[in-house]
Each structure stands twice: as C-alpha cells, then as structure tokens.
Amino acid sequence: MVLHLVPRCSARLFWASPGWRRTYTQGTSVGLKWLGCPRDIYRPLACRGNSSVSGSPEVMLTAERYPVQRLPFSTVSEEDLAAFERIIPGRVITDPEQLAACNVDWLRALRGCSKVLLRPQTSEEVSQILRHCHKRNLAVNPQGGNTGMVGGSVPVFDEVILSTALMNQVISFHDVSGTLVCQAGCVLEVLSHYVQERGFIMPLDLGAKGSCHIGGNVATNAGGLRFLRYGSLRGTVLGLEVVLADGTILDCLSSLRKDNTGYDLKQLFIGSEGTLGIITAVSILCPPRPQAVNVAFLGCPGFAEVLQTFRACKGMLGEILSAFEFMDSECMQLVGQHLHLTNPVQESPFYVLVETSGSSAGHDAEKLTNVLEKVLNSGLVSDGTMATDQRKVQMLWALRERITEALSHDGYVFKYDISLPVERLYDLVIDLRTHLGPRAKHVVGYGHLGDGNLHLNVTAEAFSQELLTALEPYVYAWTAEQRGSVSAEHGLGFKKKNVLSYSKPPVAVKLMQELKALLDPKGILNPYKTLPAQA
Amino acid sequence: MVLHLVPRCSARLFWASPGWRRTYTQGTSVGLKWLGCPRDIYRPLACRGNSSVSGSPEVMLTAERYPVQRLPFSTVSEEDLAAFERIIPGRVITDPEQLAACNVDWLRALRGCSKVLLRPQTSEEVSQILRHCHKRNLAVNPQGGNTGMVGGSVPVFDEVILSTALMNQVISFHDVSGTLVCQAGCVLEVLSHYVQERGFIMPLDLGAKGSCHIGGNVATNAGGLRFLRYGSLRGTVLGLEVVLADGTILDCLSSLRKDNTGYDLKQLFIGSEGTLGIITAVSILCPPRPQAVNVAFLGCPGFAEVLQTFRACKGMLGEILSAFEFMDSECMQLVGQHLHLTNPVQESPFYVLVETSGSSAGHDAEKLTNVLEKVLNSGLVSDGTMATDQRKVQMLWALRERITEALSHDGYVFKYDISLPVERLYDLVIDLRTHLGPRAKHVVGYGHLGDGNLHLNVTAEAFSQELLTALEPYVYAWTAEQRGSVSAEHGLGFKKKNVLSYSKPPVAVKLMQELKALLDPKGILNPYKTLPAQA
Secondary structure (H helix, E strand, C coil): CCCECCCHHHHHHHHCCCCCCCCCCCCHHHHHHHHCCCCCCCCCCCCCCHHHCCCCCCCCCHHHHCCCCCCCCCCCCHHHHHHHHHHCCCCEECCHHHHHHHHECCCCCCECCCCCEECCCCHHHHHHHHHHHHHHCCCEEEECCCCCCCCCCCCCCCCEEEECCCCCCEEEEECCCCEEEEECCCEHHHHHHHHHCCCECCCCCCHHHHCCEHHHHHHCCCCCCCHHHHCCHHHHEEEEEEECCCCCEEEECCCCCCCCCCCCCHHHHCCCCCCCCEEEEEEEECCECCCEEEEEEEEECCHHHHHHHHHHHHHHHHHHEEEEEEEEHHHHHHHHHHHCCCCCCCCCCEEEEEEEEECCHHHHHHHHHHHHHHHHHCCCCCEEEEECCHHHHHHHHHHHHCHHHHHHCCCEEEEEEEECCHHHCCHHHHHHHHHHHHHCCEEEEEEEHHHCEEEEEEEECCCCHHHHHHHCCHHHHHHHHCCCECECCCCCCCCCHHHHHHCCCHHHHHHHHHHHHHHCCCCCECCCCCCCCCC | CCCECCCHHHHHHHHCCCCCCCCCCCCHHHHHHHHCCCCCCCCCCCCCCHHHCCCCCCCCCHHHHCCCCCCCCCCCCHHHHHHHHHHCCCCEECCHHHHHHHHECCCCCCECCCCCEECCCCHHHHHHHHHHHHHHCCCEEEECCCCCCCCCCCCCCCCEEEECCCCCCEEEEECCCCEEEEECCCEHHHHHHHHHCCCECCCCCCHHHHCCEHHHHHHCCCCCCCHHHHCCHHHHEEEEEEECCCCCEEEECCCCCCCCCCCCCHHHHCCCCCCCCEEEEEEEECCECCCEEEEEEEEECCHHHHHHHHHHHHHHHHHHEEEEEEEEHHHHHHHHHHHCCCCCCCCCCEEEEEEEEECCHHHHHHHHHHHHHHHHHCCCCCEEEEECCHHHHHHHHHHHHCHHHHHHCCCEEEEEEEECCHHHCCHHHHHHHHHHHHHCCEEEEEEEHHHCEEEEEEEECCCCHHHHHHHCCHHHHHHHHCCCECCCCCCCCCCCHHHHHHCCCHHHHHHHHHHHHHHCCCCCECCCCCCCCCC
16 A cells, blocks of 8 residues: 655644644734644654643643542553564653653643653554553553543553654545545644645544544544534544554454445444544545535524524525534623624624535525525524635634634633533523522533534633532533533543433443453553543 | 324325335336235234245245254243233234244245244333343344345244334424434334425435335445435434343433444444344434435446546535436346336446435526536537436436346346445446356346445346356455455345455454454344354
C-alpha cells in the first residue's frame, strides 16, 4: 500500500489556528489569549501549548482534586524505557517540560503525571508497544489531538501516553466513491482540505478541527456541525484498523459501503474512548463537496417559534438543510460583551442559524428564500439576514461557534452536553435559572437543535462547590426523567463516567463491563475512563 | 407507554402481495406461481404458504443435504410445551401442517424439523420463553418474515421457532423528529404506509417489504434500495430493545439522535442475525417524505460508460440522487422472456436506473434533465426515458426489481451477493462467463451500483454439483482478492457461514466467537448460523 503525504501546503493554516476556533480573520489574538499557544502538528513533539503559556497557574493534579485511587498497574522502569526505545528509536519522550502539556487537558481541569510519551508511526509499532505494556501490566493512555471535553485524553496517574500525532499519513483516496483511508493521527482540518481539493468534504466538522485527530474523532464518536446532514460516524466510517490490548492487530479496514459478513466489530471501537483498543487507521466515506452553501441567521420571539421554524425548514428545505443551530439571547450578549461580535439582526429572545448545502446555487437560494418568506410572514421569525459569500457565511457561523470562547471569558464554566426530546430542549435551561437563582452568573443554552442536542452552560465568578452541588445530580436527574442522554456527543471520559447510570440501565452497564473484561482483561487501556468504578 | 394499532386498512394490500415483489398490477399470477401462497400476516398463524402449494415437491431436510451435526441441545418435552403454554396461552403451535411452512426458507432450499412454534406478543413473554429455554438448554430459532436469502430464519434441526409475527404494534411516532418506535414484528410495508401518511418514509425499502419484519431487517442489517441515500441501519436505528439468551431484557430503546454515554450496545445486535439476542423493539429515524420522485431508465454502451454516468449523476444530482441501479443485457432478456416486460429503451449492453427524490419537483426535473442531456450528448448513454408519474415510475422499477423473479423461471439459480470496488464490479461477471463456459445457462450481473453491490446470478437447467464446484470457492476467492465482501447485504445465515474467512481475518473471526460466547454461552440462539463451525 502506497503512503501519500498529506499536502504540506495546508500546514500554515493550522500553525496559527488554535484548538477550538475556526480560522476567522477577526479576533485571532483573542483566540490565542484564551486557548494558549497553538498546537504544532508538524514539529517533533505532539504536546506543546497550554502549559507553556506564561503566567498560567499550574493545573491541580487529578488525583488530588478527585477521589480516585491508582489501580495496581506496574510503574514504568528503565528497562521499559529501553524496550520502548528499541521499538520506536528517538520517539520516546521523557523530558518533563515536553511531557507537561500532554498531561493536561485543554480545558485545564485535569492533570496526570505520566513520565513517558510514546510517538509511534505505524500500527506495527503500536502493536509492539501494547504487547510490551500488556505483558508488563503497564497502563496506557491513548492521545490524539487532546481536545476532548471530558478528560478522556489525558492520564489520570502515570499511564504511558501513546500519541497518534506521527501517524498522520493519508493511505488512499478513491475519487469516485469518496472513500478516504488514513492513519489515525491525521488532523481533521488537514483531511478536510485534502478531500476538498478532490471535490469532497469530510462527513464531520467541529470547532476543534484544527487540532483533533480523526482517530480521536472516531474513538469518541464525535458529532459536530454536519451531523444533521451526514449522520453519525457509525454510518460513515467504513472500516477501522485497531490494535487490541494485548498488541493483536485487528484489521477491519474495509472500504466497502456494504459488508454483512458477521458482526460489525469496528462498531465496538467507535465511541469507546480508547478503552477497548487503539484505533490506528480509519476508512471513511466522504460526501461530494456541495456546490453552494447558504446561511441564514434569524431572530425568533420564543422557543416555540424556534421549533416551528425548524419544522418549516425541514419540510421546505428537505435534502439541502445541513445545519439548524440555535442560541439564546444570553449567548448573544456574551459574544458581544467578550468578543465584540455584532448581532446582525434585531435583539430577540432566540437566534437560529440555518445552513443549506446543495448542488445548485440558484435552486438552493430559491428554496431558502421561500422558507424565509414564510417564517417572516407568519411571525415565527422577527428579523433575519442571509449570506452566500464565504466571508459573511463565516461571520454568521462565528456567532454560534465562538460561544464556548465567550463563556470562558465569563468566569468558571460548568458545562453540560445533553440530548433531549427537541420540544423539551429549552425547558431545562428555564428550569435551571429558577433553580439556581442568583448563585449562577449566567445560565445559557445553545446547540444543535436539529439533533436534539443542547449545550447547557452555567458560569460563575469562580468554582463553587455549592453551585456544583446545586447542579449535580439535578441536571442529570432532569435529563434522565425525559429519557435524555447525559452526554450527547462529548462522551464520558474521566469526568462523566460516574453519571452513566442516568442514561443506561444496570443491564447495559453490566454488559459494557463484560465487553471491557473480554477485550482488555487487565484493564490497561485508558483506565479510570468511560466505565464507572466497580464496587 | 400506549400501544397504537398499525392501521388495518393497509392489510388488504399485503394479503395479495407475495414475498419478493412490489404490488404491481401486472403479473400477479406469475408472482403467486413462483413464490407460493402469499403470507397471511393477520391470521393467527405466522407460517403458511410455501409448503402448502399443491404439487410443490417436498424440500430436502437441511440435515440430509448438508454435512451438519446436531449439537447436544435438549429436545422439547411435554413439560416444556406445558411451560410455554403457561407463558403464552393459546399461542404454542405444534400442529405439523401449521409448522411446515416455518420450517422451510422462502427459496425452498432448506428445511428444518422443529416441532414447536411460539408466538409471543410482548418482550416480557420473549424474556420468559428464553429464560426457560436457557435453563433447559433448548435451542431457539428467531423468525421474522422468513424472507432471508441465506437460511438464517429457519431451523436447521428441531430448534424452537420463536416468531415475532404477533409483536406488530407501533409504540410511538414523533412527527417533528420522524422517530418511529415499534415492536419487532411490524411488517416493513405496513410501517412504510404508516409513516407515509404522516409525511415521512422508512429509511429502508426492499423487495421483501410486504412480508419482512423490521426486527428481521435490523437483525440482518438489511440494505436495499434506499441505502445509497439514507445510509446503513447502523446510522438510522436509534435504539433497540433486545432479549438476551438468558432472558434478560436489555433496554437500549432510545429515541435520541445523539447519545455518547458508553459503548453503543445496540450495534452488537444489528446484523448479528439473531445469534446474540432477540430484537423485540426498534426505534428508527424516518426521513421526510420527498415531495417529488423522478426516475430515468438509460441504456449504456459499456460498463465504463455506466461508471461515468454514475460519476456525472453524483456530481450533478448531488443530494437528490436516491438510487443508481444497473442491470446487464442478459437480465433484460430474462425479464422480457419470462415476465413479458418490455424494454422501454433501445437494446444496449447495460441499463441504468437513476432515481431522484427531492423537495421541489421543478428543481429536481431541471437537475435530472441537465444530467441526461450531458450523458446523452457525450455518448455515455445511447437512449433513455424518464418518468415522473407513479405508474411509469413503478413500471421502470419493475424491470430492475423483478430480475430475481425472472431468474427463478430460468432454472436452478446459484446466487451471490458481492461487494466490490465499483470499477471492478462487472469484471467478475465477465470473468465468470469465460470460466464457466457452456456449463452455465446464464451468468448475469445487476445490483446497487451506487453502493458497490453486485448481485451475481448463475442459472442452469438443474442443480449441478459440477457447476457448484466450478463456482465455489472461485467466486469467493476472486472477491477476496479485491478485498470485497462475500456477503454485501444478505448476511451469512446457514448457507454462507463457512465462507466468512474470505472477508474477515482470523483475528476478527476469533473475536466474533468470543462475543458469541460472552452473550450466549450455551449457544442456544440461532445455532448453526453466522459463525463458522469451530474445529
């Protein structure tokens, strides 16, 4: 199999592109300020950035902040280091300064104390590393772009960090079917440019695309901005290569759209957050690049009108609807106050961003105009603006995408990522405002309305145990009552592993534990994550 | 949870609709002749039909035709029957005549000798039945519409047949999100009408829709005619309720589009052909019903031109392309000769059916006209016809959909369902014609080109061991060389379980066996299927 290099021309883009923001022309310095140094995806070290921000306070050790006990894994010895050095000469990192960033999650809430970072380039190397770790009972923390929201990508104690950063080669691309096969460490945005140049797009897009790795996206079953249109990775991922806990390479790297020969083993690893195996290569189906993209930004007088606007868009835009995002007025205030973004429409209780992607600019504009006329005339929408040119499209998207950034300027942020029946989506926000009263600075709701996915954020001047106690388990219990999900797209990782039971019955949790025991009997893969601690 | 009855008004349609054909006005008697009696989905018995066709020769017992040994399961005793009768009073069938049809697969190639058919109505009843069978070590054959192509839905020996036919209630439908929740025994076509009346369509459609059950569709990961547009059931199924081998009910019947709380357990059961658990309820996302459907039927001078036409359609039709099917000239001869269907275009080596589904009839027609002009003018297509009205759309679809029926009139049929890289799709047919020479009557290729899925069929005057030896493993080895799949959408069932290794490496087969042992340690669920016999 011939390895094709990902075109280097794209690299400059990401060099200046911090983790959680698109590459807008405006506000770059703000982005750098809050996110720390941009990650360098081409230099020898995977982990730089956050911890080297001068003046940043040291992040508290996870083991000190949370009640978690180290499991009886071995400790990395000089012999282990020598063995790793034989497998990946020159790519065994033990320098504390270089290790620092890889030990801290990007939200700077968790910190491990790993003493070694391994940077394999091939699945065979990953296999040899895991074979050694399995034999020696060494715990392993797989790490992609380290952009996760729930602490799944950093060690909790001294786990060996296995980075996919150097596994960044495109293996093949088929320009009729749109099938991309690549190593797990390819950065999503690099892949995005690669396939765009060939007339396709990646079936997923998310704010972290400048840093996140496709392997990490698959391991966490990332959702993001194109989910409404192109669906889940469970449908678009065609194949995976995975290294199992004992070093066995499981080759399910099929490029076929259809394959009903037995159990679909790759599904086990999608969304398992590195706890069942380490994904080393991905085969994924890319949709054709749309010829035309239009965005409308609308103000709605109430949430009922948001829902009716969604229904109208689904009906009238049909197959060209590619995003339906919403944000409340407090979100708009925050992006204005902290990022100086301007509200392009008149002040409203709610705002909606509608995106269409289609194969005919004329047809799409006509459809969108028709639906806008309808929602404006019927009072569902009080004001709106529409964009077809790239610059304005990006400006409108920035209002929605930079909410996370604005929140981080507002103080300490308690973050929840909830799935709910769409008609109850905002009730939780309203209810929580009453429940918290003046203890919270802001309680805001925004998210992927089209997917029933609410991002609920609560800010306060500083971390407060009292506020946390008021929030949890209240938010989880409320969600469970609606048969919602306490983690729509972020996964469980370290932070949410103990709230699993709010969304899964005991029978399911037990089966998860049995699968873990089957695939990783020693429990060395990403321990302390995803599965609740067993009694 | 309120159970809503599926509207009875649809029943008449299916009464007269045999298993493998849409309800066309023409040729019903032909359909009845080759398919046996239509299945009665509303009368008390699930299994009638094929075996009661007067004059049909008795199907040879599977155990006599194939080298298969009965595993040491218990035999159903009078006490077992009494226990079943206590669980589902009046729904324990032991009458040999009534059992006959459920013992035979619809292709009339396999016959088991089960002595009992159970017809539960609820998951709780399924749970109690399995708890009993597990304790007693009784093997169980789950059966939906019994329309499978690989013998997965009939017993091999005397397994207890557990039919989902009476589990046919819609549980809920959400008319904003399009989420349907229903019991596993709902017939696909009944569901299709149910959601169509509410402005949606099912995300899958297949020839067997008049008989097949949604639970069986999910258990076999059915592909079919809408796969190109709406993707795999792995993306559209939102939740499942499953009864495990020991009777435990696993409730993953979520209606959420996004849920990243731990391993996605439902994926284990999608496509596992009833060997890991029995699906009792399904939650599935239905797309909005398209406002306009157009079909074009085209003649192409060669397979290279078929591929280029596909590329042009993908590029110019984009999001409205909903099917791209192909058939060769021998298929057209057979539907003409045996079913008297008329070729609507001039004779060509290949024919293509292109379907669009969209939200604006005008826009869609314009797009389709543009692409047709292009392919006609560039010589990719030599002749074509287009249909927008329902009757002509159905007539054009009949040419493609009734090929299976035409083949069955041509003699004994050897059937293969292969996934291949799209550019090699037809090479196998050409190669096989040379390889078989005059031993075969016809070697034909057709299928879902848009999904890389070839239906390869070889006919002969009668079954011939010599021909079979020439075909197998030749076809499988050829497919394996291209990294294709030896079962694109039909599954493995009983007939193909031993060719699994042509598409899956030993590590994957071993992991499949470990999963089976974990979930069904006694191996009572659909034994002799899917997994190769262990050495």
